[in-house]
Amino acid sequence: MKPTIVKRDLVVDTALDQCAAKLTPEQIEKVVNEVIDNETGGRLQTYVNTCIHCGLCAEACQWYLSHDKDVSYAPVTKVKDTIWVLLEKKGKVDGAFIKRCSEIAHTECNVCRRCGMYCPFGIDIAYMMLVVRRICAKLEMVPLYLQDTVHSHAATxxxxxxxxxxxxxxxxxxxxxxxxxxxxxxxxxxxxxxxxxxxxxxxxxxxxxxxxxxxxxxxxxxxxxxxxxxxxxxxxxxxxxxxxxxxxxxxxxxxxxxxxxxxxxxxxxxxxxxxxxxxxxxxxxxxxxxxxxxxxxxxxxxxxxxLIKSGRIKIAKKAEGPITVQDPCNVVRNAGLGTQLRYIMNAVCEEFVDVTPNGRHNYCCNAGGGVINVGPPWKKKRVQGNRVKAEQMKRTGAHTIVTPCHNCHSGIEDIVDYYKLGMHVKFFSDILIEAMEIPEHLKPKEE
Amino acid sequence: MYEFVSGPLVWIAFIVFIGGSLYRIYNMLSSSKKEKVVFPHMSLKHSVASLIHWTIPFNNQYMRQRPIFTIISFAFHICLIIAPIFLLAHVILWDESWNMSWLTIPDAVTDGMTIMVIIGCIFFLYRRLTDPVVQNVTDSSDYLLLAITALPFITGFIAYHQLFAYKAILIIHILAGEIMLIAIPFTRLSHMLFFVFTRAYFGSEQGHVKNSKDW
Known part of the structure; x- marks a missing residue:
């Protein structure tokens, strides 16, 4: 199979650059096989052996769509350039290869699972990318800023x-x-x-x-x-x-x-x-x-x-003007809360404008899956990698985007900024706090 | 030669196909047990729901987005499976050897189905050669699998119409069919076996575990 043509701007990530130089072939081989043998099973093997290389997953990925259908961002390419080689060569790869694996799995895939939903066989590509991340993490090949947050978790x-x-x-x-x-x-x-x-x-x-x-x-x-x-x-x-x-x-x-x-x-x-x-x-x-x-x-x-449905919270004054929403992958596609999200949006907005595609078919914000946490060195690529999101948001004509997810919030803010959409990005509670009725007896007394 | 390919080789092909398939499925299931999450995540209801949405044409959003691909790939797969099983000439062979027979489809129809399979192969070949994403993940094995799939149908078509060298083509046809049967469990043609399982697992994970849908 011919190698994928990959064109990327040079990104300096101290952790990846320095750790890659220190990796030894023996260490890589040992870790790759440890993870494959001890932590994966029939699922990974079946996914790899069943994939018929049809490329239908490509259209699912916002990275691919936003880069004018650049093949190197297609989900199947991400699998080809990582796990296929690791399995075929049984871990006999070099540090540069593992570095590319980390770049693909940590900085070019949000593990949002949209491509799994577009594969005729239901092959979960995000799962395979998490296996790649696991291998990279065990080789200490994690982008600097992401690793720093992991240290923070561990220490505090x-x-x-x-x-x-x-x-x-x-x-x-x-x-x-x-x-x-x-x-x-x-x-x-x-x-x-x-x-x-x-x-x-x-x-x-x-x-x-x-x-x-x-x-x-x-x-x-x-x-x-x-x-x-x-x-x-x-x-x-x-x-x-x-x-x-x-x-x-x-x-x-x-x-x-x-x-x-x-x-x-x-x-x-x-x-x-x-x-x-x-x-x-x-x-x-x-x-x-x-x-x-x-x-x-x-x-x-x-x-x-x-709270809203049961009437425990009543809406006094709905937010004005067209307001749209970002469906967070992890609670909509992967937790089925899309209908509830629309119910609460309609409850607090005068004019809720839905996105297309919406619900579980929505595009990822490109910040999720740890991709925003790989930090400033990778920010430009992340924001450029979601042009389709900017176009999608622009089509709604809304003045505000509600993002019931922190990663979405930061990611969409960056997109609004970069593509000059001139829209506000708010959490649902920001809208709710202004719209809800505060009962008379709870209100502050006028002096 | 004819006696050999239509006698012992048929036995071998079917034994390898059935035995190999059972072995591959057994192997997949037992190695899936290694991961503690796989079986507890399975749910019959959501497996069936996923299969219904992905085995009926245009029954999910992605298929509606790609009408040409959907029509051709469905027609291709249906014809690929139905035509050889219900072809009169094949059923007669079963009848002669085993004294068993079943429903057949008129020759004119199976002839059309054969052409459909060949069209499907040409379409897939065209995609492999022209679609950059597919091109990038294509190697010789992909062309070989396509050839293994197309050959029984091309030779079957020539043999049925007795276009030329009938005897030789018939032998090649039988051989090609046997190669395909043997190849199914041991190549990526095994998606014929595994499709149901990968679909069922993803459907279960999306539906049963994640309270969502996968179509």
Missing amino acids: MNQMWVKPDEWIDTLQWQEEEGQGYVPSARLPLEKEGAEIMYSVIGPEPKFLAQLLGNITVIMKVAGLDWTMPATAGWDNSNMAMYSGDFEIMARVERLHHETAQRLKVKKIVMGECGHAFRGAEYDGPTWMGWMKPPIPIVHAISFYYD
Whole structure:
């Protein structure tokens, strides 16, 4: 088979460049075969042996579509240039090859699973890319910024090096912010036996703290019994799941679930984040052999859906003008929340404009799957790799895009900026907090 | 020669085809057990749902986006399987050897189906040669598989119409059919066997585990 013609701008990633130079052939061969022999089975073999090389997966991928159908971005090419060779040569490859594997799997694939849905055989290409990431991670071939977040998870049990006192301090600050809307609102810490443990991802206390203020108000208005942990275990995000370091992924997921168990809550409600849901609901529990999370996990979309549908939260003033939405892959295509998302969007927007394609067929934001976390060196490629998203958003004519996922939020913001779309990007709770009715007795008293 | 290819070789071909297929499926299932997630994720309901959406033409969004590919690939696969099984001449052979027979399709129809298979092969060959994505993942094995698939139908067509060298073509036809049967379990033609399983697994994972759909 002829090698793929790959044209890329040179990207300097210190970790990949330096680690690749240190790799020895023996080390690579050992790790590749260890992963293939011990961690994969009939599934990978069947996928590789069944693929008839038809190329139908290409049209599914936003990378391929955005690069004017550049073959080197097609999902089947990504498989050809990584796992086919690793299997065929039984791991006898060099450091440069592993570096390219990491670039493909970590920086050019969002493991969004859209291509799996477009394969006539249902071959899960994202799964194969995760196997490649696993091999790369065991060879310490992970892009610098992504590896840094993994270190943060390992050292602090949160993604953003947030220190324990900073965490509590941020929560208390945001409790006060929430009290600006509803003076009696509380952000209860460590309340054992509460019905709900609310968990967020590391970036919320770090630079999106207003979301914590939002939830303080929403919980009070809905009259819910909730709590947040004051200890590590509050962070539900998990970049180790995407780097391929599944041992650390498991530590993070275990602590998150065990914190909920320690607080004796009935369920965990999580903020607007897709990958966190995937990790807590699926990847973590399956890796640890639990199969299902011990305490039910509720994503923000389902949570708001229940609150609005049951009337616990009433809408006083819908957001004006055309507003569209980004379906996060991990909670829509891969968790089936598309219908609920549309219900809540229609509930809070005067004019909700849907995207095409939508729901589980929507294009990935290109930031998910850890791709935004590979950091600034790879940002230009990531943003250029999703022109179709910019075109899709532009077609809606909306002034605001709601992204119920942190990765989508940052990714779409970058796209709006780069392609000069002039649109706002907001979380659902940002819209809800302005639209919802605050009952008279909860409102601040006029002085 | 004719006696050999239509006697012992047929036995060998069918034994290898059936035995090989069972072995490959057994092997796949037992090695899938190694991964603890595969079987617990399976669900009959979602497997069937996925298969229904992917074995009925235009029953999923992607097929509707590619009407020409969908029509040709469905016609190709249906004809490929139906024509040899229900061809009168083949059923007569079964009747003579084993005294068993079943429904047959008129020769004019199977003739048309044969042409459809050949058209399908030409279409797939054309895609391999012209579509850059397909080109990039094509090597000699892909052409070989296409040849293995096309040859029984091309020779069958020539033999049926007795265009030339009937006896020789008939021998080649039988041989080509046997090669194809033997190749199915041990090449990527095994998608004939594995299609159901990969589809069922992805359908189950999307439906049963992830509460979504895969069509």
